[in-house]
Amino acid sequence: MSGVAHPVVRWGVVTEPIRLEVIVGSVREGRFAPVVAEWFVRRARHHPAFDTEVLDLADVELPHDLSATAESDRFRERIASAEAFVMVTPEYNHGYPAALKNAVDSAKQEWRAKPVGFVSYGGLSGGLRATEQLRQVVAEVHMVTVRQTVSFHQARKRFGPDGETEDGAAIDGAARLLDQLAWWADAARSARAARPYPG
Incomplete structure (x- = not known):
């Protein structure tokens, strides 16, 4: 848990922290996945814009037939209460995990008009093919993807025993991703307050 969130000053305006859900897709x-996700979450929790939580799909039993259950209801409520997302995804056979697709399909309006970023990992591709496919999928539920991504090529070689990495591109990319996510989440929050999203 991220603890108690307090109002912060961003761009000269006092505002409530953005509720960020980091979704572990494998x-x-x-x-x-936990190594990559925990590394990113540590950075997100140091970013002043966010109140960061972790939604590990290994802990969520979503029906494959998309039927309504108590668990899927709780999942949709959690997605509805968030204002921004980061999906942590590996690349399996040139694609992303089925559990992540099932999660996206298990909600609908709850995703709409909210920004999402991607942290991927894999072999030589670094999971980038999974990310590009996910961009197409989340567009169909009216999400906005940020341009910056984080990818780890040959991921198991990139992290030390302490779960940290010296991958400068990933460290810089994570900071840029979070800044872009904060910008879009603030813009979406203001837009939703002004008028309902026409989805």
Whole structure:
């Protein structure tokens, strides 16, 4: 948990922190996802714009047939209460995990008019093909993707025993991703307050 969130000053305006959900997209046994996700979450929790939580899909039992259950209702409520998202995804066979697609499909209006960023990892591709496919999917639920991404090529070689990395591109990319996400989330918050999203 991120603790108690307090109003912050951003761009000269006092505002409530942005509720950010970092979604861990892999549920595979032996997954590397927690290392990557925890690294990114540590950076997000140091960013003054965000109140950051982690939504690990390994802990959420969403029906594959998209039927309504108590768990799927709780999932949709959590998505509805968030204002921004980061999806942490590996690349499996040139694509993203089925669990992540099921999560996107398990909500609808709850995603709309909210920004999303991507942190990917994999072999030589760094998960970038998974990210590009996800951009197409989230557009269909009316999300806005930020331009900056973070990717780890040959990810298991990029992290030390302490879960940290010396990958300068990833460190710089994470900071830029969070700044862009904060900008879009603030813009979307103001727009929603002015009038309903026409989705």
